[in-house]
Amino acid sequence: MTFVSDLESVNFRTEFLYLHMRNMFWRDLILLRSPLDVSQAATPKMSGSILRPEELPEIRHLHLFRDMTQASFETLMASSYAQNFPQGLEIIRQGDPADFLHIVLEGSVELFAQGAGRECTMAVVRPVSTFILAASIRDAPYLMSARTLERTRIILVPAPDLRAMFRRDTEFAVSVINELAACYRSVVRSAKTLKLRNSRERVASYLLRQSLLSGGATSYTLPVEKRLLASYLGMTSENLSRTLRTLEADGIKMDGARVIITDREKLTALAQLDRLIDGPDAFSGQSGSGLPAAEQ
Amino acid sequence: MTFVSDLESVNFRTEFLYLHMRNMFWRDLILLRSPLDVSQAATPKMSGSILRPEELPEIRHLHLFRDMTQASFETLMASSYAQNFPQGLEIIRQGDPADFLHIVLEGSVELFAQGAGRECTMAVVRPVSTFILAASIRDAPYLMSARTLERTRIILVPAPDLRAMFRRDTEFAVSVINELAACYRSVVRSAKTLKLRNSRERVASYLLRQSLLSGGATSYTLPVEKRLLASYLGMTSENLSRTLRTLEADGIKMDGARVIITDREKLTALAQLDRLIDGPDAFSGQSGSGLPAAEQ
DNA sequence: AAGAAAACTTGATCGAGATCAAAGTGCCGG
DNA sequence: CCGGCACTTTGATCTCGATCAAGTTTTCTT
Numbered sequence: 001m002t003f004v005s006d007l008e009s010v011n012f013r014t015e016f017l018y019l020h021m022r023n024m025f026w027r028d029l030i031l032l033r034s035p036l037d038v039s040q041a042a043t044p045k046m047s048g049s050i051l052r053p054e055e056l057p058e059i060r061h062l063h064l065f066r067d068m069t070q071a072s073f074e075t076l077m078a079s080s081y082a083q084n085f086p087q088g089l090e091i092i093r094q095g096d097p098a099d100f101l102h103i104v105l106e107g108s109v110e111l112f113a114q115g116a117g118r119e120c121t122m123a124v125v126r127p128v129s130t131f132i133l134a135a136s137i138r139d140a141p142y143l144m145s146a147r148t149l150e151r152t153r154i155i156l157v158p159a160p161d162l163r164a165m166f167r168r169d170t171e172f173a174v175s176v177i178n179e180l181a182a183c184y185r186s187v188v189r190s191a192k193t194l195k196l197r198n199s200r201e202r203v204a205s206y207l208l209r210q211s212l213l214s215g216g217a218t219s220y221t222l223p224v225e226k227r228l229l230a231s232y233l234g235m236t237s238e239n240l241s242r243t244l245r246t247l248e249a250d251g252i253k254m255d256g257a258r259v260i261i262t263d264r265e266k267l268t269a270l271a272q273l274d275r276l277i278d279g280p281d282a283f284s285g286q287s288g289s290g291l292p293a294a295e296q
Numbered sequence: 297m298t299f300v301s302d303l304e305s306v307n308f309r310t311e312f313l314y315l316h317m318r319n320m321f322w323r324d325l326i327l328l329r330s331p332l333d334v335s336q337a338a339t340p341k342m343s344g345s346i347l348r349p350e351e352l353p354e355i356r357h358l359h360l361f362r363d364m365t366q367a368s369f370e371t372l373m374a375s376s377y378a379q380n381f382p383q384g385l386e387i388i389r390q391g392d393p394a395d396f397l398h399i400v401l402e403g404s405v406e407l408f409a410q411g412a413g414r415e416c417t418m419a420v421v422r423p424v425s426t427f428i429l430a431a432s433i434r435d436a437p438y439l440m441s442a443r444t445l446e447r448t449r450i451i452l453v454p455a456p457d458l459r460a461m462f463r464r465d466t467e468f469a470v471s472v473i474n475e476l477a478a479c480y481r482s483v484v485r486s487a488k489t490l491k492l493r494n495s496r497e498r499v500a501s502y503l504l505r506q507s508l509l510s511g512g513a514t515s516y517t518l519p520v521e522k523r524l525l526a527s528y529l530g531m532t533s534e535n536l537s538r539t540l541r542t543l544e545a546d547g548i549k550m551d552g553a554r555v556i557i558t559d560r561e562k563l564t565a566l567a568q569l570d571r572l573i574d575g576p577d578a579f580s581g582q583s584g585s586g587l588p589a590a591e592q
Numbered sequence: 593a594a595g596a597a598a599a600c601t602t603g604a605t606c607g608a609g610a611t612c613a614a615a616g617t618g619c620c621g622g
Numbered sequence: 623c624c625g626g627c628a629c630t631t632t633g634a635t636c637t638c639g640a641t642c643a644a645g646t647t648t649t650c651t652t
Contacts, residue, residue: 094572095571095572113488113491113492114492115492115493115568115570115572115573116492116494116497116568116570118491118492119492120488120491120492122484122487122488133477134476134480134481134484135477137473137474137477138474138477138481140481141571141572143481143484143488143572144484166469166470166473167466167470170463170466173462173466173469173470173473174463174469176473177433177462177469177472177473177476178433178434180430180476180477180480181429181430181431181433181434181476182434183480184476184479184480184483185430185431185434185436185439187480187483187484187487188418188430188439188440188483189439190487191418191483191486191487191490192409192416192418192439194487194490194491194530195409195414195416195530196409196410196411196412196414196415196416197411197412198412198608198609199608199609200608201412225629225630227628227629227630234490234491235609235610236609236610236611237629237630237631238609238610238611238612238630238631239608239609239610240630241630241631241632242609242631242632243609245631245632256617256618256630272411272412274411274412275391275437276390276391276411276437276439277411494638494639495638495639496638521599521600522599522600523598523599523600531639532639532640532641533599533600533601534600534601534639535638535639535640536600537601537602538601538639539639541602552600552648
C-alpha cells in the first residue's frame with residue numbers, strides 16, 4: 001500500500017505498469033470512499049489523499065461551485081480526495097467508467113482521444129478547472145483519455161455525490177447546467193474550426209486569439225508544446241512548423257515557443273476571427289475543449 | 297400582418313426577403329409573448345401559432361420534458377408557440393440571439409455552420425426532438441444556423457421561461473443536465489470522428505452504424521441526401537460518391553439512396569466501429585450533433 | 593407530360609497536408 | 623559538464639481529397 005507516495009518519485013514506463021497501477025489505485029480509492037475512511041487513511045503514506053484547507057477557496061471560486069450553499073460545498077468536498085500524480089501518467093483511459101469529476105489544482109493535464117490507430121489532443125487543462133463533467137454526470141464511459149503533462153495535483157469528486165448534490169441544491173444544478181452548456185458550445189466551436197478552416201487559417205486564428213486573450217499582447221509564449229498544439233489543431237507537427245514559417249510573411253515571427261506579432265493588421269486580415277468561433281464567450285469556457293491561455 | 301400564413305404558400309427566394317421576413321417574424325413573436333396575447337392572436341390568420349392539444353403528449357414524451365411535474369409542463373407550454381415553415385427557409389441565422397428552444401414536430405431541419413466562406417452541415421433534426429438547447433440556456437448567440445429541409449412544424453419555447461423553469465422544478469433541471477451532457481458527448485464523438493478517421497473510414501463506419509441503428513438491417517435507405525451526408529462527414533459530395541463506389545469492394549452496394557450490405561463481415565472489419573464513437577449511448581442523443589436514423 | 597432545376601456521378605487535374613528521413617536544438621539527469 | 627532523449631525543423635516525396643468540368647439521373651414545376 002505504498003504505491004500512492006511512490007507515484008511521486010517513480011517514473012512508470014511500461015504500459016503494463018500503468019494499467020496495473022491504475023487498477024490498484026481506483027480500487028483503493030473506492031474502498032476508502034466514505035469521509036470516515038478517508039480520515040482514517042490520513043497516514044503520512046496517504047498524505048496525497050486529503051484536501052488541504054487552503055485549497056478549498058480556490059475550488060469554491062470556480063463557476064461550478066460558486067453559487068451552491070456553503071453546506072452543500074462542504075459536503076461535496078468532504079467526500080472528495082486529492083491526489084498527486086507524476087509527470088506523464090495516464091490518469092484516465094477512454095472507455096473506463098467515469099467515477100469522478102476531476103479538478104486540476106496544480107500542474108496540467110492533456111485530454112486526448114485514441115482511435116483508428118491514431119491519437120489526438122482534444123484539450124489541455126490548467127489550474128484551477130474541472131474536466132470530464134459530462135461523463136461523470138451521465139455515469140457513462142470516458143470519451144477521452146487524460147495524461148499529466150507535469151507533476152499534477154487533482155481533486156477527485158465522486159460522481160454519485162455530484163449527482164446527488166444537484167438534486168438537493170438548485171443553485172448547484174443551475175451551475176452545472178451553465179457549465180455543461182458552455183462546454184457544449186466550446187466543442188461546437190472547435191468542430192466548426194475543424195470543418196470550416198484549413199490548417200493555415202486554424203494556426204493564424206489560434207495565434208491571434210491567444211494574443212487577444214493576453215489582452216492584445218504583441219508577444220507571448222505558447223502555453224503548450226508545439227507538438228500538442230499541432231495535434232490540437234488537427235495537423236502534424238511538421239506541418240505546423242512549416243506553416244509557422246510561412247506565416248512570417250503575414251505578420252508573425254517565431255522565436256522558439258515565443259510568438260511575436262510583427263504586423264497585427266495583416267494577421268487580423270488573414271485570421272478572419274469569427275465572434276462565433278473565437279470568442280468572446282469562448283474565453284470563459286473552463287474545460288470545454290481548448291488550450292489554456294498563453295503567458296505573456 | 298398576413299405573412300405568417302403566407303409562409304406556407306410562398307417560396308421565398310432572395311436573401312433579402314429571407315432576412316426581412318425573419319426580422320418581422322421575431323419581432324412579432326416577441327410582442328406576443330404573454331399567453332394572453334397568444335390567445336388573442338388566435339385568429340384564422342395566426343392559426344400556425346398555437347399548439348394543438350394532440351401535440352402535447354408527443355412533447356411530454358421527450359426525455360427533456362418527461363420528468364417534470366405536469367404543472368411545470370403546462371406552464372412552459374402555455375408560453376410556447378407553434379409555427380409552420382415552408383421548405384428551404386433559414387429559420388435561424390448563426391450569431392443571432394437565442395430567444396427560443398426549438399422543438400421539431402413535423403418535417404426536418406438542417407443545422408449548419410458558416411465561416412471562412414464555407415458552409416457545413418452539423419446535424420439534421422427530425423421529429424420529435426429539440427435543438428439549440430445550449431444557446432437558449434446561456435442566453436448567447438446561436439453558433440449554428442438552421443434551415444428547413446421540408447415543410448416543418450416547430451414549437452418555440454421562450455428561453456427566459458425555460459431558465460425560470462429549471463430553477464423551480466428540480467426534476468426538470470436534472471433532465472436539462474442529462475440532455476446537455478448527452479449533447480456534449482455527442483459533439484465530442486463527432487469531433488473524434490473528424491480528427492481520428494479519414495474520409496473512407498468515416499463513410500464506412502457511418503454506413504455500418506446506420507445498419508445497426510435499424511436493428512442490423514441488411515438494407516436501408518439513407519435518411520438524408522448524399523449532399524448533406526457528405527457535408528456532415530466533412531467531405532465533398534464528389535468524394536463521397538467515389539468513396540461509396542470503391543466501398544463496393546468491401547461489402548457495400550448502393551442503389552440510389554438505398555444501402556445494401558453485401559458482406560457484413562468485411563464491412564465490419566473495415567469500419568472498425570468504436571464503442572466510444574459509434575455507440576451505444578450515441579444513439580440516445582436527440583439533438584446533439586448527428587443525422588437521424590435511417591428508414592428500413 | 594415537358595421542361596427546368598437540383599442532385600448525383602464520373603473523369604481529369606491540382607494541391608494541401610501527410611509521411612518518411614535526417615539534421616538540428618534544447619532540456620534534464622547523472 | 624556531458625550524454626541522451628525528446629522536441630523541433632527542414633527537405634523530398636507521396637497521397638488523399640478538393641476542385642474543375644462534363645455528363646446523367648432524379649425531382650420539382652408548370
